[in-house]
Amino acid sequence: MPDFQIKKTPKDYDVCIVGSGAGGGMAAYVLANAGIKVVLLEAGPLYDPAKNVTQLKWPWESPRRGASTPLRNFGDFDAAYGGWELDGEPYTHKDGTKFDWFRSRMLGGRTNHWGRISLRFGPKDFKRKNIDGLGDNWPIGYEDVAPYYDKIDQLIGVFGSKENLPNDPDSIYLPPPKPRLHELFIKEAGTAIGVPVIPSRLSILTKPINKDRGSCFFCSQCNRGCTVYGDFSSSSVLVKPALKTGNIDVIPNVMAREVMTNAQGKATGISFVNKDDMQEYTVNAKVVVLAASACESARLLLNSKSSQFPNGLANSSGVVGKYLHDSTGTDMGGILPKLVGRKRYNEDGVGGMHVYSPWWLDNKKLDFPRGYHIEYYGGMGMPGYGFGFGMQGTNGKYPGRDGKQKEAGGYGTSLKDDYRYFYGASFGMSGRGEAIAREDNYCEIDPTTVDRYGIPVLRFHYKWSDHEVKQAKHMKQTFAEIIDKMGGVVTYGKSDGPENDYGLLAPGRIIHEVGTTRMGSDPNKSIVNKFNQTHDVKNVFIVDGGPFVSQADKNPTWTILALSMRASEYIIDELKKQNI
């Protein structure tokens, strides 16, 4: 017997899904509920927030008080396994450009820790080229996706308020929570200078929607995963009920290596490596659905080369990996002097902001083409690692409890009291904007590097353009105006200028990367058609962020879910008609 052989999974499936995040979880849910036999491959371990608990834990239960680690980049209590760097799974960069790639390896993927910001794209977001001539239009419009947004609102649950805004369509909402104190001040200031501040739109259950999930109990810890499933994560809201159908097998801890194909040019399944035993396996399926994340799915296609598909699978156009784009992001924050020495009460609220600002201006009157929304934070949160850092930059700037100005820094009982005094007076805001999808921002296979499984890795090439830099500059001006109007004092984010692109974060940092397998009607310029089906291989679908033509000034998750549900219904139809 040879040392090394490939083992075939004994069972054949109708559909093999790669990845269990928003896109893969939704496909699994819809397909399994339709009686289709599904196998779901996940690169990380199983995860259940009711079992893998960090919620309602105290800082001292972590020896590092919740600080980030190489294995949990967003902090010791965060639900996401993994982060910007994974041991043995590198990625590289071309021409000195930057791109940071966040990977969660676990059932449910990045939906376990995300901000639950659940925004519909608006009518203009599908047709941006018609408005500013940049990028491309989607081959579908808002009216094609709207019925699926409706279904997802009801299936998953989202709170918000009806606003009738032209490009920020309302969902079917649960009631929103009331604003916190600093949010009232933000709302007052924003409204006064013409920046709308409205209830946030988060997929958190302020009211129960079914018997399987509890409702929110306001601990502010959605990023830790919810033991009663009061918020949306793919693992607990989609994969869990899919498993109950009995139609789905989950294979955790496996890395997909290639999409296998036959002589007719159809996909036959996936070959993968099991991370536990490091053995090679294959699984056969009639249909392959990729949902490994925009960049990981592109990597899988590019690595699935054969004589029939010399550029990689479904890549006759050469577009796989191109048009990669992430949201833009900058931040600013400070102290609100009127909040020092404030009265204590529990203001945890839901996980994240209770108010936000959707894009409110007309880009035709501005020097940059696309908009941004603003997210806000602050208040009397639970202390964790980093609490109190840099007090010498604060306590010398404001009069203390006794009304006297102190020397910055210090020690002893007076310093000890400063931490109490300034607690809960900080706040901040972040802009999240739309970048232009460009052909020359891309990921490709690094010709010289493989990961620990021998799989060739991605190499990124990404540069912000003047459009994004000017947008970041505008964000900063807006933030400074809001903070000034509130009577706040800026403590960070003000010194950014043209020398550092106005604090514009490195691409990838906002973790909204999309566009690598974009949707279109022309097979020479796009990878998937309007049903997320690859032009070249009819039984391969892509349901993560890859098919996004443009990402809007919205978080992508709600649209990934809607398009995945839509594609899955199409797959069911096509399977019935025996077209695939």
Add this chain to the structure above:
Amino acid sequence: MDRRKYLKTLAVGSLGAGVLISCEPEQKGAIEAPKTFTIDRTKEELVREQKLLSETFFDEHEMKTLNILSDIIIPKDGASGSATDAGVPAFIEFIVKDMPRHQTPMRGGLKWLDIQCLKRFNVDFASSTSQQQIEIIDEIAYPEKAKPELQQGVAFFNLMRDLTATGFFTSEIGIKDLGYAGNKPNQWDGVPQDVLDQYGVKYDERTLAESVKFEM
């Protein structure tokens, strides 16, 4: 929300793939895990935690100095105990192992402090009198008025102040002192009325009408 049933489903779901799944490593990891952790830990995390916990960084003299310094920064007062009461030195010992970037600044800073005291008082910091200790601390605790030649000491004391404060206010004693009132199931029904009144703000009628309401 029958969790047991769900777990069973998960298990069956994964067993369905037959030979592919080896649950063994995970279970093995879980059984060997020390009861040190009440929070979710992956296999890889447990390996890393055990390694960190088995190491020692600071020696006895350094720990003695950390004890004195942390209590100078956060002493006992009418509201709560001191940094050492809250276990801050042990936290600092752990965090420098967890974050090696702090190791040289901390070890070197402690040494810098000892050398300063040796030059001035002929003894190390820990062996100096309280008065002598405060004399040197006063020269490095106020960054804006510290002498330029003592800037290394200022940088060390800033780091020491940060780690002490974080260690203290993330401890049980410190959280209680701070008055953080959350981390428990509750119903958020807005800012308390007396606080709204204090700041002269109120919820507008639309907000009151559309926000989530709770049955009393």
